Amino acid sequence: MLTTIIRLIFTLLGAVGGAELANLYQISIPGPSFFGIILYIIIGAGIGYFIGGVVGIQTAKGLNWMEQTIQKVPLLDIIVGVAGLIVGLILATLVSLPLWKIPVFGPYLAMLIFVILGYLGTWLGLRKKEDISSNFKFLSQSKIHGKKFIPLKKILDTSVIIDGRIVDICRTGFISGELIVPAFVLKELQAIADSEDSLKRSKGRRGLDVLHELREEPNVKVKIVEKDYPKISNVDAKLVQMGKDMGLPLVTNDFNLNKVAGLYNVVVLNINELANALKPVVLPGEEINIYVIKKGKEVGQGIGYLNDGTMVVIEGGNVNIGQEIKVLVTSALQTSAGRMIFAKPKVGGESKTEGR
Template sequence: MVRFIKIANLLVFSIIGGILGKAVGDWYLAIPAVARLLGPSDQHRLVTSVGFILLGIIVTIYLSNLVTRQLMVLGEAVEEFSTTQKLEVLLGVMLGAVFATILVLPWPLHPTIKLCLWLLLGLAFAYLGARLFLSMKEDIFLFWPSAGAVAKAQAQAIGGGKEHSRERIKILDTNVIIDGRIADICRTGFIEGPIYVPGCVLEELHHIADSAEPLKRARGRRGLDILNQLQKDLKLLVRTYDHLPVDSNGEVDHRLVQYAKQLQAAIITNDFNLNKVAELEGITVLNVNELANALKPVVLPGEEMSVTLIREGKEINQGVAYLEDGTMVVVEGGRRRIGETLDVTVTSVLQTVAGKMIFAEVRSQNGEEEGASNVRGSGSGGWQRRKGR
């Protein structure tokens, strides 16, 4: 396709260059001084005309290479444009062509020269018009009532800022709503700015809530309850920007990415796949799971804590306990102490994709394992950090 465009441009520009060269040659030969110099010889006139034609072809071929490169760059960029940006490019091209027409028509030139000059100037001004409108898109939004402009104006009215207003919009996905932790996070004030729930997310929640499977139905109803709670506390933007042009037949995650692109918004999720796709698209992602991992208390080797062993470990003589935040604690020498609450000393901390894993050993006195005085009876779990000796 690219090669075809290059060949087509080369052919078109060569024809235009030949026509312009022939027209300029005829105009040159019509000058009285040149006519007297060349005399009545047709051979001299033919050579002069051919020379001008070749000169026109050479010049336009050089211009064709420059224009083709710029058109290729612009074409690749246009493929990534939103609908609003494509309309801006179209408007810029149309105004550029109109400006070239107004500029060329009044000139008293030969019709052939005028046509070729209009084609060249029209192409140049169309390109400049497209670049100009793209560079002025933020200002055009103020008076061009397109869908993207309306969304931006609404976001600015809510956010109160010009540069970062749309960036402050947060889009909730289905999984993070069902998870439920987002409600507590929002109540603490860590999430600022307007929170947008697209209609596709709401429809997916309704579909899950109507499922025949009891577990899925309970999850869907929980998500709807979380939304109602957030609506009362934060006044959510429900379906506010659903008029934006997105692929209505695409999956929910795909539509969320499109909304985020057009609104320059961030997506709040705990979905690993959506997180990766959005990051590849250059969208800011706020992952609730990453926030939970970041808020887990820092445990250093040598620190002491109290944990309740609940099951055996994979290796010999290991016991497993869990902290209140779900962090696994592997205790060496704890296999025979299942169900007991022991004082342990942290030996190492391993960071994995799923979170942190703590390795510890039963706290000893004078180099020996502590006896029954360390046993505190079976409990519900949890731990208490202690100062090292």
């Protein structure tokens, strides 16, 4: 669209230029002078059409490059840079007032002063942005109490939408602000909901239902963003790139996405990590009742689970499968997949068989 408009403008300018050129030199060709003017108008319009196409394409590329570059620049840098530029231009206006009176060279010197002071103002503003932001609370968004600031806006990935726990977390108020759902994530959800596989189809529909529930929550605002990355085919890679470009955290429970985002310094809020952090702490030596449901990987081991889903590995517990026994906690291990507790049956502890 932009290329077409620029090409049209150059075509009109070329036509007008051709007409003026014909009148200026009073071109004489066989036939009435009117046809000579028409000929030069056509030639000028053709040249303008060609030049306008080249200029339009390059202008569109330049604007796209500027848009991508600006998206990568932090908001604080833009605010401070523009403020420094304005201050520099104001000083340049005051300094250059006497220079305009100098014959011939005065305007050129004034323009040079504007360029130099405008650049210096922007440069100094960016160099001193930390000092400036520390004196203005609304600009100081990079750190809070020495820790990394988490913006109110967050990007949701497909897995956390299908999971559904994000709704309950938002209801508690621990997550608020604007939740951004990229259009390519919504497209992936729709594809899963239309899958021939019944399990995938139910997951996709659940994800769409979760989005409708989130839209009804007063603590958050769901926004669909049409931004896409056509050159990137993988949805996770698109999410990481969007988080990097927009400077926003990703909300997910995908372990692999968590690791990849960390490599690109993109902040990740992992729902699984939050759930693990909220599980009650079980200390070595503590007694707990556990129902042994199956054998462990090692000889003699039995496996049970706490109410929150934490796995308990019981040494010598294979003989108590199908029973609830009292065990002593010996140690706990925190892994990337969650917490695992090791225990052994309490000597003299009571056990009872339950039909479960």
